[in-house]
Amino acid sequence: MAATFRPRRSVLYMPGSNARAQEKAKSIPADAIILDLEDAVAPDAKAAARETVCNSVIGGGYGGREMIIRCNGLDTPWGVEDVKAACAAQPDAILIPKVESAEMVHELESLMDASGALATTAIWCMIETPRGVLRVQEIAAASSRVAALVMGTSDLVKDVHARHTPLRLPMLTSLSLCILAARAEGLAILDGVYLDLQDAGGFRDACVQGLEFGFDGKTLIHPSQVDPCNEVYAPDAAEVDLSRRIIEAFAEAEKEGKGVVVVDGKLVENLHVENAKRVVALAEAIHNLQEASA
Template sequence: MASAVRPRRSVLYMPGSNPRALEKGRGLAADGLILDLEDAVAPDAKAAARTTIRDALAAGGYGRRELVVRTNALASPWGYDDLVMAATSGADAVLLPKVESADTVRQAESVLRTAGAPDGLAIWCMMETPLGMLRAAEIAAASPRLGALVMGTSDLAKDLHAAHTRDRLPMITSLGLCLLAARAYGLAILDGVHLHLDDEEGFAHACRQGRELGFDGKTLIHPKTIATCNAAFAPSADEVAQSRRIIDAHAAALAEGKGVVVVDGRLVENLHVDSARRLVALADAVAAMG
């Protein structure tokens, strides 16, 4: 489900069972909100949380924020009803937990379609198990509705018996497999959460690393991390200015019958212009978020 450039710098998990949190989300500077029915909600509160999320989405007031409902697995007692609710809730996407096969995506798609989901309702996939990593390409190609992959690095580290290190070397292979799959099939991809809320420097480092690796943004578990995340994944003023110079210089070169041009001492070809246009489009979209 490739679409126009959309900011996904910061996407915050919010417990679907907490009406006050969902209300607070209307005023947060996050680009997106994941209204969670899975890990953040106790089993005996899941049905009520489903109603709480439905009512919050119906009330609106979230502005340009991207709204995603994380459902329980279809194999659970709650997953089917979660998908049926989300299908006509007005959400932008549903997020499926622990996806390990294309069949999981297709089954969810069938439920959504039968429940009357509009064509624009996207499916996002949590990538958080070793088997999911090995099948990342298969999952990314599973459906035209697929819009994004979301890294679940906490569960992944547990299953890998891996340590949470500063540079995340134990998970680099897994991150790379999902990045390759997402880009091969034109999907967005979000980095996993940073669990240590008092480690501000470590969080900033993780954001910088995520952007350098190619992630569109990062999933978050606390509002206090939004500003740092937004700054890390947004194009800087210098990057935007250079991109505009590249676009203008290349256009002028083409007008003179040239295919390449030198900008700021660097050779510029079509591939650099494509990247520059995407960065400028992202900057414009971020500005439109307010």
Template sequence: MADLTARPRRSVLYMPGSNARAMEKAREIPADALILDLEDAVAPDAKDEARAQVVAAVKAGGYGKREIAIRVNGLDTPWGTEDIKAAVAAKPDAILVPKINSAEDVARADAALTAAGASPTLQLWCMIETPLAILNIQSIAAKRQGTRMTLWVMGTNDIAKELRAAHTPDRVPMLASLGLSVIAARAYGLVILDGVYNDIKNEAGFASVCEQGRDMGFDGKTLIHPSQVLPCNTIFSPDPETVAFARKTIEAFELPENKGKGVLKVDGRMVEILHAEIAKRTVAIADAIAELEAQA
């Protein structure tokens, strides 16, 4: 599978599959990606209707360059198997599977996609949302090789519930879970998204948590309301000054006279080869964001 880590996932908005109007409006929301949800956002008696609506919405298209994922119900639920069959047939970009607790769960989810006729390019996204998942995080990440798994979504509400932890403003009670997950994701080349922020009206609190997630190394954040999209995009985008310096760094190392050098001075700052690698990713993300927003 191609490297998808440079694709923008700054803002990834959950949309309830039971709400056809919301999924229609989502075609105009400037989120980088959408998760059409058949799990937590849908009551048990609405599961079948939601599945039909999500499939119809994905098949109808009209979402532009936005990445589209369908979150199915767990494979151990009464709806999971049928969800996967229907989701695969709809041909989204990804299928998000909840409650991944072990490497075996990744293999099982991947096998279910294969059995449903999924193409090799269909991505498997996994929810990391339990203490057991955190304890098994390295072995789960190692399944990046040999499966469709490309991305993790942190289920911070579930993690807090299972830990019996409080949702404090600084998220100290769950920093260990978040940090270990970022480390494992980076070690095995996975994209990783921070969890949701529940207090929709608390704009300052939301911005603070977005900045914390960005600084920890998350690629973006999952969202529960359209009002969160624009501030999230801003915070998770590299600022113009950073992008400009990254371009200068790349250009400096590519000059013939600098071939083989490990350290250079750029605009009065010492930069090393590792900074050139960081710069290349920064520019790739910035260019991808510009392309995405131009076609939105």
């Protein structure tokens, strides 16, 4: 499933065992919601959380928000039943943790097919281990169901014995390899979470950095992070206006048999037009999502 212009600026984790939080998510302006059955749920609450999450998805009421269920790994006591239940609930995607090979994707896909998953139910893969990063290209290309890569930076920092730093230089290689794999396969890719809820300035800086790296959006752990994340990852009015003018000017130039045109004193070629079309499509998709979720 190639990446679309569906907005994924803000993707908020919600604990699978908290029905009240899932109800509240219906009014939070996140582009997507991940109902989490893995890290956020204690072992003795897994089965009850599975039922709560699936009921939330089946019940709907989330407007145009993309709904994702994060299941436990298939090698855990809960993973297989999580996937079976998720397929019946019909979310937009199933997110699987700690993906380290194409074979893991194939195993999930086979289980989804056997469990009656809709053809439109996508696979999202968490990349959060050294082996996952080193095999990210094969993971990204493993199945037509794969639609997004999600960075699990907390686990990755731990596994490589690195440190969380403002510039994230210890993570630069891992993040860049995953972004390259996503773009090579036409997938969406989401940045990892920011853990310090008191550091609003640091969070915003991390969003700006993620945008500059090439991420489509960021995974979030608290509703207070949604608005600043949406603001950073959305094209502003000036960028959209310039993009529209680039598209129009280049179309006129092509009618005259020209392959380049000057807009605001800058040379514009076809590659700039492609990016301008992406910006406009994203802005329109954000507007449509806001209308659908109002």
